[in-house]
Amino acid sequence: MSTKHKIDLYALTWRLPIILWQLIFFVGPVVFMIAISFFVVKNYRMTEAFEFVNWQRMLTRGYFWDSYWYTLFIASLSAAIAMMLAFPAAWALAFRASENLRRGAVFLLIIPFFTSYLVRTFSWYVILAESGVLNAMLGYVGLGPFKMLNTHFGTVVGYLTLTLPLAVILQTVTMANIDKTLVEAARNLGCKPLATIWRVVLPLSKTGFVVTALFCFILAFGDFVAPFYLGGSQEPTLPILILDTTKSGQQWPRAAVVAIMMMLTLFAVAFTAIMLAYRKPKVAR
Amino acid sequence: MEKSNKKQQKHYLRRDVLRIGGGVVLSTPFVGRAWAQTTEINMLAWYGHGEPDMVGAFEEANNVKFVPKYYAGGDNMLALIAQSPPGTYDIILSDGEFVQQLNAAGYIEALDPNDYPFEDMLHEDFTKFPGHWDGDTLYSMILRGGHLGVSYNTTAMSAEEASSYEGFWKPELKGKVGHFDWHLPNLGMMSLKNGNGAGLWDLTGDQWQAVQDTTMSLRQQVGGFFDYGGTFNGLKNGEMLAMCGIGDWITGVLERDGAPVASVIPKEGGIQFTESYCIGKGSSKADLVKSFIQYMLSPEGQVKSAQMLAYPGFCVTKAGRAMLQEVDPKEAKRSHQMDGMPNDPIALINEGRIHYRDIPQQQSLEDWNDFWSEYKNA
Numbered sequence: 222m223s224t225k226h227k228i229d230l231y232a233l234t235w236r237l238p239i240i241l242w243q244l245i246f247f248v249g250p251v252v253f254m255i256a257i258s259f260f261v262v263k264n265y266r267m268t269e270a271f272e273f274v275n276w277q278r279m280l281t282r283g284y285f286w287d288s289y290w291y292t293l294f295i296a297s298l299s300a301a302i303a304m305m306l307a308f309p310a311a312w313a314l315a316f317r318a319s320e321n322l323r324r325g326a327v328f329l330l331i332i333p334f335f336t337s338y339l340v341r342t343f344s345w346y347v348i349l350a351e352s353g354v355l356n357a358m359l360g361y362v363g364l365g366p367f368k369m370l371n372t373h374f375g376t377v378v379g380y381l382t383l384t385l386p387l388a389v390i391l392q393t394v395t396m397a398n399i400d401k402t403l404v405e406a407a408r409n410l411g412c413k414p415l416a417t418i419w420r421v422v423l424p425l426s427k428t429g430f431v432v433t434a435l436f437c438f439i440l441a442f443g444d445f446v447a448p449f450y451l452g453g454s455q456e457p458t459l460p461i462l463i464l465d466t467t468k469s470g471q472q473w474p475r476a477a478v479v480a481i482m483m484m485l486t487l488f489a490v491a492f493t494a495i496m497l498a499y500r501k502p503k504v505a506r
Numbered sequence: 507m508e509k510s511n512k513k514q515q516k517h518y519l520r521r522d523v524l525r526i527g528g529g530v531v532l533s534t535p536f537v538g539r540a541w542a543q544t545t546e547i548n549m550l551a552w553y554g555h556g557e558p559d560m561v562g563a564f565e566e567a568n569n570v571k572f573v574p575k576y577y578a579g580g581d582n583m584l585a586l587i588a589q590s591p592p593g594t595y596d597i598i599l600s601d602g603e604f605v606q607q608l609n610a611a612g613y614i615e616a617l618d619p620n621d622y623p624f625e626d627m628l629h630e631d632f633t634k635f636p637g638h639w640d641g642d643t644l645y646s647m648i649l650r651g652g653h654l655g656v657s658y659n660t661t662a663m664s665a666e667e668a669s670s671y672e673g674f675w676k677p678e679l680k681g682k683v684g685h686f687d688w689h690l691p692n693l694g695m696m697s698l699k700n701g702n703g704a705g706l707w708d709l710t711g712d713q714w715q716a717v718q719d720t721t722m723s724l725r726q727q728v729g730g731f732f733d734y735g736g737t738f739n740g741l742k743n744g745e746m747l748a749m750c751g752i753g754d755w756i757t758g759v760l761e762r763d764g765a766p767v768a769s770v771i772p773k774e775g776g777i778q779f780t781e782s783y784c785i786g787k788g789s790s791k792a793d794l795v796k797s798f799i800q801y802m803l804s805p806e807g808q809v810k811s812a813q814m815l816a817y818p819g820f821c822v823t824k825a826g827r828a829m830l831q832e833v834d835p836k837e838a839k840r841s842h843q844m845d846g847m848p849n850d851p852i853a854l855i856n857e858g859r860i861h862y863r864d865i866p867q868q869q870s871l872e873d874w875n876d877f878w879s880e881y882k883n884a
Binding site: 284449470 | 578579581582584585588589611681684687688689728729730731732733736739740743744745871872875876878879880882883
């Protein structure tokens with residue numbers, strides 16, 4: 222019997238736009254970026270070439286690796302903080318709130334995305350400055366002033382501005398889909414509240430939680446605004462290094478090297494996370 | 507009968523269409539001419555130079571419209587030109603030290619010195635400004651300048667402390683010293699602090715190493731690296747109490763708003779940025795651009811430049827300075843553009859305390875930039 226695969230034209234027609242979109246706006250630019258990483262700059266003009274000089278130069282510079290590890294660390298830290306801060310709110314919305322309240326809360330969480338991220342970031346100046354609102358409040362109880370702008374703390378606050386609402390929404394949606402009878406069964410069988418979360422809720426939410434953490438990490442890892450405006454560019458993250466590299470001598474090929482390293486890192490992290498998310502639990506024999 | 511009426515209606519309709527259509531076609535050249543009356547001048551400049559406070563009056567008087575493309579830094583400017591077809595930019599505002607490179611790459615037209623008021627310059631250096639001439643051929647016309655030194659919050663530093671770059675190392679300023687995020691002026695200042703004086707850009711290997719060491723020793727004091735907006739905000743909200751790499755071009759704007767900030771030229775010397783106009787190679791509007799440059803060098807244009815909202819710069823012509831003193835004595839006084847004032851920019855040049863900004867002579871810009879990245883990561 223012939224197993225010849227017939228092309229389903231109908232299905233292909235519907236898939237074609239997204240395939241074309243990905244080819245034109247993702248694969249094409251990535252291929253171009255890889256290509257220009259081998260170009261050279263002469264008299265501020267990129268010249269076609271196939272040389273490894275940009276790779277060699279960037280990967281042997283200490284400051285590149287300092288920025289790399291710092292970016293990896295601060296993005297991971299902010300993703301972890303976002304996940305932890307989001308959990309209580311998401312748990313309450315998923316298990317304690319009424320359907321209407323949950324819908325209203327999710328809507329409110331979407332509202333910050335209506336305004337520009339840059340504007341939201343700049344608004345932190347008023348709150349975090351040494352003469353700002355937060356320090357003024359702390360001053361009333363005899364604390365501070367604390368330096369919060371132009372610090373790692375400022376950077377993380379900026380990242381959370383970007384990721385926390387998203388983390389709450391995704392965690393809420395994940396936990397809202399858990400079969401509540403399983404949670405009730407655990408409680409009826411004598412499982413304490415924290416143990417219920419640890420042994421029932423979290424395992425059932427694993428995939429959604431990993432994907433949420435991955436989103437938070439990706440957004441923070443590639444963000445330029447928070448470390449530049451709230452972190453004072455010290456230490457510079459990889460997106461800042463890309464800007465610095467293009468600013469001086471118009472070294473787009475070297476900036477492409479940094480960008481490719483960022484993409485490779487994101488691929489590795491995303492691949493590991495997805496593997497982790499969909500790994501089947503070991504069944505006890 | 508009815509049929510013939512319908513035919514007639516159709517006939518009229520067809521005639522109407524033909525009449526209106528013909529009218530539209532025939533009037534097209536007039537519409538085109540009406541549009542063409544406003545000439546667009548493409549400008550490549552630092553932010554602010556193409557804004558209404560600078561070009562509005564000229565636009566109105568000459569029925570032109572400036573279309574500015576803004577850049578940040580000479581490298582960025584060169585790259586934008588290199589990536590554009592010849593004739594894209596009619597007028598280019600360049601930092602003085604980059605004019606030579608613009609000329610070497612063939613991006614700018616020669617100018618006729620007789621078109622410009624060289625006899626009215628406030629300082630003889632401005633008549634034969636380094637890099638603006640190639641032999642006897644003029645390529646760029648100086649517009650204005652500004653001096654970079656120690657910028658500080660007057661409530662946190664005394665004028666005496668600010669009179670030396672040493673002030674940046676004041677223990678009370680730990681975490682409160684900011685950098686304008688561009689290696690050239692910052693490392694230039696560190697070079698001046700090391701006593702390199704007029705040779706600040708021409709560093710031997712040992713001198714360059716010493717400049718790096720001095721810079722690194724400042725790192726513990728540093729609270730951040732900022733662009734224009736960040737520098738502005740940092741000084742305004744008191745997050746930064748001293749700033750390296752800038753001068754009156756930023757503190758002047760804040761000072762006008764009453765902020766307690768100032769810039770001084772320390773005893774080790776200061777750096778001058780110089781902004782100059784060039785006519786883009788292949789521009790079809792060279793005559794208009796020439797008129798605009800002449801206008802900006804007229805007393806009226808010089809006053810506009812000194813009062814520029816984005817960032818101030820000092821006048822380079824005597825008539826411009828005199829008019830500024832007459833129409834805006836407050837700004838003339840604030841920017842020390844009065845004869846006899848201790849920080850008069852022209853007097854500072856005469857005293858030999860000012861060095862024109864340049865690019866490194868014995869190292870490459872890449873070397874300086876690489877070190878700057880290392881410094882930021884330290």
